[in-house]
Amino acid sequence: MMLLELLQDMALAAVPAVGFGMLFNVPARVLGYCAVLGALGHGLRFLLLRAGVPIEVGTWIAATVISFIGVWQAQVLRAHPKVFTVAAVIPMIPGVALFTALITIQQLYVKGATQELLTQAIDSGLRAFFIVAALAVGLAMPGLMFYRRRPVV
Amino acid sequence: MIETLSRRVGLALGAEYVEIALMANAVTVAVRIGGRSKATVRRNEDRGINMGVVMEVQRLVLEAEAGRLNHIQYRDQLLALKPRHYPRWLVAIVVGFSCACFARLNHADWSACALVTIASAVAMIVRQRLAHLHFSPLIVFAATAFVATSVTAFGFIYELSATPKVAMAASVLLLVPGYPLINAVSDMVKGYINTGISRGAYALLLSGATCAGIVAAMSAWKVWGWLS
Numbered sequence A: 001m002m003l004l005e006l007l008q009d010m011a012l013a014a015v016p017a018v019g020f021g022m023l024f025n026v027p028a029r030v031l032g033y034c035a036v037l038g039a040l041g042h043g044l045r046f047l048l049l050r051a052g053v054p055i056e057v058g059t060w061i062a063a064t065v066i067s068f069i070g071v072w073q074a075q076v077l078r079a080h081p082k083v084f085t086v087a088a089v090i091p092m093i094p095g096v097a098l099f100t101a102l103i104t105i106q107q108l109y110v111k112g113a114t115q116e117l118l119t120q121a122i123d124s125g126l127r128a129f130f131i132v133a134a135l136a137v138g139l140a141m142p143g144l145m146f147y148r149r150r151p152v153v
Numbered sequence B: 001m002i003e004t005l006s007r008r009v010g011l012a013l014g015a016e017y018v019e020i021a022l023m024a025n026a027v028t029v030a031v032r033i034g035g036r037s038k039a040t041v042r043r044n045e046d047r048g049i050n051m052g053v054v055m056e057v058q059r060l061v062l063e064a065e066a067g068r069l070n071h072i073q074y075r076d077q078l079l080a081l082k083p084r085h086y087p088r089w090l091v092a093i094v095v096g097f098s099c100a101c102f103a104r105l106n107h108a109d110w111s112a113c114a115l116v117t118i119a120s121a122v123a124m125i126v127r128q129r130l131a132h133l134h135f136s137p138l139i140v141f142a143a144t145a146f147v148a149t150s151v152t153a154f155g156f157i158y159e160l161s162a163t164p165k166v167a168m169a170a171s172v173l174l175l176v177p178g179y180p181l182i183n184a185v186s187d188m189v190k191g192y193i194n195t196g197i198s199r200g201a202y203a204l205l206l207s208g209a210t211c212a213g214i215v216a217a218m219s220a221w222k223v224w225g226w227l228s
Helices: A002-023 A028-050 A055-077 A082-092 A095-111 A115-145 B002-012 B051-065 B071-080 B088-105 B110-132 B137-157 B164-171 B178-189 B193-221
Strands: B017-022 B026-033 B036-043
Touching: A002 A028, A002 A082, A002 B088, A028 A055, A028 A082, A055 A082, A055 A115, A082 A115, A082 B051, A082 B088, A082 B178, A095 A115, A095 B164, A095 B193, A115 B178, B051 B071, B088 B110, B088 B164, B110 B137, B110 B164, B137 B164, B137 B193, B178 B193
Parallel strands: none
Antiparallel strands: B017 B026, B026 B036
């Protein structure tokens, strides 16, 4: 049952990774990497969340893993890893939280501040912020840890 | 990335030094060759992201570094690069399915997913059309969000699905400025605070425009899907 859910999660993450890759004109032969890495990353985060890891930490670990695989594959492909790693983390971007925060802020202005609206705005805003930060720092990990003074490719 | 790439190609093609200063919408490059130096400033316009071109330029730099290209060949090949785009209808369909997958990830039912596919594909066509007409990205994002939310509002009005709220939220996910947001943070992590802040501010502005579109559509159809 768990395995089935994991597979479904990975398959559902692969499609947006490819979709957004196409939006950014990632060449067709690299789109496969987007799909596989997107599925791997989202699947890994799914498992970590199930194991009770907080979402920011899970996101960070997943993005780090994607980035390390990306660096390794980049040397094979002779292309900058960002060409496919960013598309691969797109399924993990907290889009709903980001928009919820902004819409709630608009509602705060229209309806006046209430406890509920304030809580929702701050909660979802912080959630979006921390997850995006975790993604970006995770993607930067190989550069921060190992490729300090030399380029990846 | 721009900085290291330009520096490497310059040194590979025989410059003594290459210094680059990056700004939010311009690049300054100073090169010294044979005792003479030259500095130039180039404006960069927002033309969308084309990873294919990024990849090809990187290949050329690697070739030049390996000594297989001299500066004339490098220049010819660089100018010969053509940005390749996917056919628009294909992108629209794939983006539609992507957003449907997002909806499914958030436990929407199948009819909601179908609704999201249609809404996002239509929205993507609108986005491409408006971008082609050179409207400001802010207007493009607001109009696209309006269209997507309007289509999913039918899910509420005609009770097409048990989870119309998820459908409405997922249909605008094609507008999340993911690349600018991630690049903003990663720029700042690498020490380019200026470009990071400007990219982050622009990403927030685009999200704000998207929200304006969503709110406009929600009040036009009297469907408050995001808030219930």
